[in-house]
Amino acid sequence: MDSGATSESCFAKARKSDKTRRSWTEREEECLIQALKEATTQGWKSGNGFRPGYLAFLENHLKVSFPDSNLRGNPHINSKVHVWKKLYGSIVTILSKSGVGWNDTEKTIEASNEIWESLIKVDNTARSMRHKRWMYYHDWCEIFGNDRAVGDKAEHFAAAVQVVLTMTPELPNNVGMSLDELFSVDEGGAESTSVSLTPSS
Incomplete structure (x- = not known):
């Protein structure tokens, strides 16, 4: 009896999910x-x-x-x-x-x-x-x-900022916070902030 109820429940779920498929x-x-x-x-x-x-x-x-x-x-x-x-x-x-x-x-x-x-x-x-x-x-x-940037051209925003700071040593960091604290991003999120490092005019 339980198996019949389970089968019926699975069939109902399948019919419900089919409504979203087209x-x-x-x-x-x-x-x-x-x-x-x-x-x-x-x-x-x-x-x-x-x-x-x-x-x-x-x-x-x-x-x-x-x-x-x-x-x-x-x-x-x-x-x-x-x-x-x-x-x-x-x-x-x-x-x-x-x-x-x-x-x-x-x-x-x-x-x-x-x-x-x-x-x-x-x-x-x-x-x-x-x-x-x-x-x-x-x-x-x-x-x-x-x-957004995809593939090899995409880079985490904090890492991109680190590259910029490395390239421009005269740029001061007066905030008093580390880059990880400034640009903390949830790596488990659906989409992380990214930036393309292609040169702009």
Whole structure:
């Protein structure tokens, strides 16, 4: 009797979780890409992502093309954007490695077997990214490109400040606190503050 109740409970949980999952058509994805680009040009982007309210903007944009669709800002669009941004970050990180290239005709990442094996040792998700066609990569660059530094170009903010202080010894520290105290960041947080060390004008 208990096993029957457990099975029924698991089935109910599975049905509940299925409500947040949705298969996207290619046309829906293309419309979402266009909506994200429009959101970017209309000022919905902030320094590290999109401003609050952008999901409603995207939902309304998609309703024009799909008036009878059940697509919602939460959870459908939010989940899709999150997955795309994560994939974009992974691609950028892989492409930043020596010996890795981009095939713009096939829309694939190219590297030798030895390099792929070394990438997989560092990050096992690289295993599933080989031989796949990333049709939206250039679109993702346009949409997510300026969100934050990724891969080898990203550095913890405190470490970046330490480099600046080392390079400019005449810069005094009159605060009376160590750099660790000034720039303490929770390493277990979802996103740590980072800064790109590329030279600016």
